[in-house]
Amino acid sequence: MDLGPESGFLSQIEILPSLICADPNRRLEAVRELESLGVDGLHVDILDGHFSPSLPLGIEAVRQLRRETGLPFDAHLMVADHAYFIDALLDCGVQRLCFHAEAEPHIDRWLQTIQAAGVAPGVALKPATPLSVLEYCLERIDFALLMLINPGFAGHKGEAQVPYARRKVAACRRFLDERGAGHVAIEIDGRVGFDNLADLVAAGADRLVAGTRSLFHPKGSLADNLARMRRLAAEGLKRRKDG
Ligand SMILES: O=C(CO)[C@@H](O)[C@H](O)COP(=O)(O)O
Incomplete structure (x- = not known):
């Protein structure tokens, strides 16, 4: 599905700062700075403490941030109850919305609901879930989100990336x-x-969720870390194109 320029997302390799990685006491300032730096959108993780073992960001916080920025919201549900959260995020005004195939017996139904709301639908997979789950989603989805860790925690607390990520x-x-x-x-x-x-990126990734190992790395400023990410993404894309 080509959403075209109206989707609000711009460059070829997108860098999507993960809101749960920003200092919760400075989240709004971080969003303003990221907007001024020209990031492609914001990655909005919703975890429910049930499908995924933490609760870093709630719907009301997302609603408030939605009022404060024009950046597109790329929402990623890691929850068990899709009826509640899909409805709530569509109401908040997100531009993309994905949910986990592992948590949903009616994948096609929710993809249609999201698409009908004018939002770009995606399917998310945990690391060990086979790609074959995507087979009959392809006509409906704008993106596939591959989790390279098990859903749960940003870098400071969680596990390493799976060895088969690439x-x-x-x-x-x-x-x-x-x-x-x-x-x-x-x-x-x-x-x-x-x-x-x-x-x-050389292996085929188009959109990068940027967290504690890159954009929010404590050793650099957001501006420096973003510039470094952009350089590395361009290098990876060149390698992909050169084969
Ligand atoms: O979604 C999750 C955890 O469930 C995180 O992976 C963040 O979205 C990114 O954090 P880093 O792993 O990059 O620190």
């Missing part, structure tokens, strides 16, 4: 291309860092 991203790119679904973007989430992002 292999899964490359396999997903092939899976999509072989089915004529090259327009479906691959978004990657979980420990995307300065050390691995060029490789992951």
